[in-house]
Structures are given as C-alpha cells and as structure tokens.
Amino acid sequence: MTKPKVATTSLAGCFGCHMSILDIDDRILKLVDIIDFHKSPVTDIKKFSERCLVGLIEGGCCNEENVHVLQDFRKNCDILISLGDCAIMGGIPAMRNNVPLKECFEEAYLNGVTVHNPSGRIPDSPELPLLLDRVYPCSEVVKMDYHLPGCPPSADTIWEALVALLNNKPLDLPYSLIKYD
Amino acid sequence: MSDEIKFSIDGVEIKAIPGQTILQAADAAGVYIPRLCAHRQLSPHGSCRVCTVKVNGRPQAACTQPAAPGIIVENNTDEMKAVRTSIVDMLFVEGNHFCMFCEKSGNCELQAMAYRLGIAAPQHEYLFPSRPLDASHPEVFIDRNRCILCGRCVRAAKELDNKNVFQFVGRGIHKHIAVNAEHGLSETDLAGVDRAVSACPVGAILRKRVGYSIPVGERLYDKQPIGSDIEADRSSAGK
Structure with missing residues (x-):
C-alpha cells in the first residue's frame, strides 16, 4: 500500500514553523510510518512528481517566486494548510505593507545605517525574484483549506491536525491549541 | 421582591x-x-x-x-455565534493585529474572544491600514494599529479619571482615537496609572516598560477562555 504524501514549504517565513514540525519529537517516527514526506525542505525533493494529500505552507507571499511555489502546491495537493501566522496574515514580513516598495528598497540597500553598498545600486539581477508590492496572505493568492494559527503553531497543533486529516476526521482545534503567538 | x-x-x-x-x-x-x-x-x-x-x-x-x-x-446560539465571529473577523482585518510580538498577547480581550469563538483565521481580506503611533508620553503609548474603537479609554478617562484625554474623530473607516492636545499624548494630563490606560481591551494603549512581564502559559487567557470568571459565578452558586 502506498502511503499518503505530505509536502511542505517555507515561503516568506523564518522556518520557525518547520522547526515546530520537528518539535513533534518521537511522534515523527509514527508519522513516517503512515505518511511519506514528498517535496519538502525535510527531503530536499525540489519538484512534484506525484499527487500529495496534504501541503503545509509556511509564510506568506512576498515575491513572485513565492506565488509560483504556492500555485504549484495548490495544483499538486488535495488539502492545503496555512501553517502559522505568516501564511495566514503575512506576519512580520507584512509589517512592510504600509511602506511603499521604493522606500523599502532604499532603506535596505541605500539609506539604512548599517548598509555597505559602494555601487549605490539597488540589486536588480534577473535571477532575483521580483518583490511584490506588499506581502500577501496565502489565502489571497490561492484557496487555502485549513489554517493552523500560531507563531509558530505548537507541535501538538500540527500533530492533531495531521492525525485528524489522515484519519478523514474534521479538523477541530481545542481551545488550548488556538494561539496567535 | x-x-x-x-x-x-x-x-x-x-x-x-x-x-x-x-x-x-x-x-x-x-x-x-x-x-x-x-x-x-x-x-x-x-x-x-x-x-x-x-x-x-x-x-x-x-x-x-x-x-x-x-x-x-x-x-x-449558532446564529449569534456566527454574527460574533463575523464581527471579530472584521475587527482583525480592519487593523494591524500582529499578535506574535504584541505586548498584550495572552491578556488581550480581542484575541481571547477569537480564541473562544474558535477562529483559526479571519474569513475576510486584510486591509493593512496605515495608522499612526504616538509614543510621546513618558509612561504610555498609543498604537492605533491595534485600536478597535471600543471607546473604553474615552469613557474611563471621563467617568473614572475625571480627565478629558481621549475622543473619537472622523467617521466610518476614518474614525480614530484622538487626544486632547496639539502635539500628542505627552501634552495631556494622562498618567500611567490612569484607568483609561488599563481599560483598553487590546494593545492600543499600553504602559511602557512593563510588557512581557507575565510568562507565556500564565497569562490571563492562556488556560481559561474569556468569560470563564462570569461562568464560574454560575457554577459556584449552584444554579
């Protein structure tokens, strides 16, 4: 019997939510008994080669590459989950949403007190993904099926969610597992 | 009777x-x-x-x-819970509520209300409004990003502190809390210990230098949902 596949990615996030996945500790042994990790920083698989049951998305969309990855996940996963506050509402990166993009660049590459940039240019290599005008919550880019709040969501939250979904049960988080911090 | x-x-x-x-x-x-x-x-x-x-x-x-x-x-009832969920959703997307670093997190009534209603994420799009901060006062700051326009500060200043510090200005989406001074909070007679400060249900009006003093897990709403104190009165009365 082939095991259901779980894919994960970190968009505009800090990998804290992925740390929280690892924080399920020895339960990860139980987890790999019932699922296979597919495309994920955990496996270093870069491209989807088969259909996945669950996609866990950390981080919102701050650049065009984030959008492409997110759309790729939507295409290849049955259930897409916002993992953590950044995926849900943009999080810390979204603090730039009130600052015009030009000012963000100027602060980061020209005017910031610790900037060392003798060329005086803002990086514009075609290899760099274009920054979006603001940071978008995942649900404003593709349809997200579930949301696991938290910064990061606790290991128990992630565990409960995966166990429920893998057993075809509704995802009902108890009071103690809904946290926004 | x-x-x-x-x-x-x-x-x-x-x-x-x-x-x-x-x-x-x-x-x-x-x-x-x-x-x-x-x-x-x-x-x-x-x-x-x-x-x-x-x-x-x-x-x-x-x-x-x-x-x-x-x-x-x-x-x-399910209907009233849906109405409340919708209202709380809108309060979240109308402001900039970054719970992950907010000093009020865990003691915030808006956050606690969302927890009690079981809201994992708001169902509306975030507006990301631009709202000014006033940190001019030595003991207190106003972060309007978190203000939900409940008017508790307006009433507490008038009714409990007997001071005229806060008032609403503007209408609709432009409505916000203003202070009774030309250049910000420092020019008002607000004091850090005033009830107008502690009455704020969210992190919009906060005392400086006392944040994060309660560890995560021991804050007001970490274990018990908001309203538990009122419901405890009922069970203890044996009703």
Missing part, C-alpha cells in the same frame, strides 16, 4: 432588577454574553456589537438593551 424582573436567556430563567441591562442581569446570573466595548465600571456604549443577542427575535445589543419582563433572549 415585587419589582423583580424575570426573563429567559437560551431557555434559562434570569432574574433582573429594574434598570439593569440584559448584559448586567446575565453577568449577575453567571451567564456570559461575549462583549468587547462593555466594561463593568463604565457606562454602556453599544459600539462593538459583539454582545448582539436576539430579543424576542430581533437583534439587540445586550449591553444597552434594558432587561424587561418576559423577554426571550437568544445568546449562545
């Missing part, structure tokens, strides 16, 4: 004294009606609408509606 009023909330008989609002009578009986702008020591405001209940089939704010004999109040 002859002037006692009897009515029902979700089929439970509630006794009230004349002049009490539905919310006050419910509190006294140990029945929790969710609310954000209402505060026990302040006059009713009726602005947040989180306490919306159905009174004889019509939506009313429980914090302003007087208790009346024989009224049938629907409070903890």
Whole structure:
C-alpha cells in the first residue's frame, strides 16, 4: 500500500514553523510510518512528481517566486494548510505593507545605517525574484483549506491536525491549541 | 421582591432588577454574553456589537438593551455565534493585529474572544491600514494599529479619571482615537496609572516598560477562555 504524501514549504517565513514540525519529537517516527514526506525542505525533493494529500505552507507571499511555489502546491495537493501566522496574515514580513516598495528598497540597500553598498545600486539581477508590492496572505493568492494559527503553531497543533486529516476526521482545534503567538 | 424582573436567556430563567441591562442581569446570573466595548465600571456604549443577542427575535445589543419582563433572549446560539465571529473577523482585518510580538498577547480581550469563538483565521481580506503611533508620553503609548474603537479609554478617562484625554474623530473607516492636545499624548494630563490606560481591551494603549512581564502559559487567557470568571459565578452558586 502506498502511503499518503505530505509536502511542505517555507515561503516568506523564518522556518520557525518547520522547526515546530520537528518539535513533534518521537511522534515523527509514527508519522513516517503512515505518511511519506514528498517535496519538502525535510527531503530536499525540489519538484512534484506525484499527487500529495496534504501541503503545509509556511509564510506568506512576498515575491513572485513565492506565488509560483504556492500555485504549484495548490495544483499538486488535495488539502492545503496555512501553517502559522505568516501564511495566514503575512506576519512580520507584512509589517512592510504600509511602506511603499521604493522606500523599502532604499532603506535596505541605500539609506539604512548599517548598509555597505559602494555601487549605490539597488540589486536588480534577473535571477532575483521580483518583490511584490506588499506581502500577501496565502489565502489571497490561492484557496487555502485549513489554517493552523500560531507563531509558530505548537507541535501538538500540527500533530492533531495531521492525525485528524489522515484519519478523514474534521479538523477541530481545542481551545488550548488556538494561539496567535 | 415585587419589582423583580424575570426573563429567559437560551431557555434559562434570569432574574433582573429594574434598570439593569440584559448584559448586567446575565453577568449577575453567571451567564456570559461575549462583549468587547462593555466594561463593568463604565457606562454602556453599544459600539462593538459583539454582545448582539436576539430579543424576542430581533437583534439587540445586550449591553444597552434594558432587561424587561418576559423577554426571550437568544445568546449562545449558532446564529449569534456566527454574527460574533463575523464581527471579530472584521475587527482583525480592519487593523494591524500582529499578535506574535504584541505586548498584550495572552491578556488581550480581542484575541481571547477569537480564541473562544474558535477562529483559526479571519474569513475576510486584510486591509493593512496605515495608522499612526504616538509614543510621546513618558509612561504610555498609543498604537492605533491595534485600536478597535471600543471607546473604553474615552469613557474611563471621563467617568473614572475625571480627565478629558481621549475622543473619537472622523467617521466610518476614518474614525480614530484622538487626544486632547496639539502635539500628542505627552501634552495631556494622562498618567500611567490612569484607568483609561488599563481599560483598553487590546494593545492600543499600553504602559511602557512593563510588557512581557507575565510568562507565556500564565497569562490571563492562556488556560481559561474569556468569560470563564462570569461562568464560574454560575457554577459556584449552584444554579
């Protein structure tokens, strides 16, 4: 019997939510008994080669590459989950949403007190993904099926969610597992 | 008592004294009606609408509606919970509520209300408004990103502190809290210990240099949902 596949990615996030996945500790042994990790920083698989049951998305969309990855996940996963506050509402990166993009660049590459940039240019290599005008919550880019709040969501939250979904049960988080911090 | 009023909330008989609002009578009986702008020591405001209940089939704010004999109040129904969830959702997307670093997190009534309602994420799009911060006062700062326009600071300053510090200005989406001074909070007679500061249900008006003093896990709403204190009154009274 082939095991259901779980894919994960970190968009505009800090990998804290992925740390929280690892924080399920020895339960990860139980987890790999019932699922296979597919495309994920955990496996270093870069491209989807088969259909996945669950996609866990950390981080919102701050650049065009984030959008492409997110759309790729939507295409290849049955259930897409916002993992953590950044995926849900943009999080810390979204603090730039009130600052015009030009000012963000100027602060980061020209005017910031610790900037060392003798060329005086803002990086514009075609290899760099274009920054979006603001940071978008995942649900404003593709349809997200579930949301696991938290910064990061606790290991128990992630565990409960995966166990429920893998057993075809509704995802009902108890009071103690809904946290926004 | 002859002037006692009897009515029902979700089929439970509630006794009230004349002049009490539905919310006050419910509190006294140990029945929790969710609310954000209402505060026990302040006059009713009726602005947040989180306490919306159905009174004889019509939506009313429980914090302003007087208790009346024989009224049938629907409070903890799926319909009312959906209304409250929608209101709390909108409060989240209308402001900039970054719970992950907010000093009020864990002690915030807006956050606690969302927890109690089981909201994993708002269903509306975030507006990311641009709102100014006022840190001019030596003891207190205002972060309007987190303000939900409950008006508790306005009322607490007037009614409890006897000061004229805060007032609403603007209308609709432009409505915001202003201070009674030309150049910000430092020019008002607000003090850090004023009730207007502690009355803020969210992290919009905060004392400086006292943040994060309570560890995660021991904060007000870490274990018990908001309203548990009122509901505990009911169970301890053996009703």
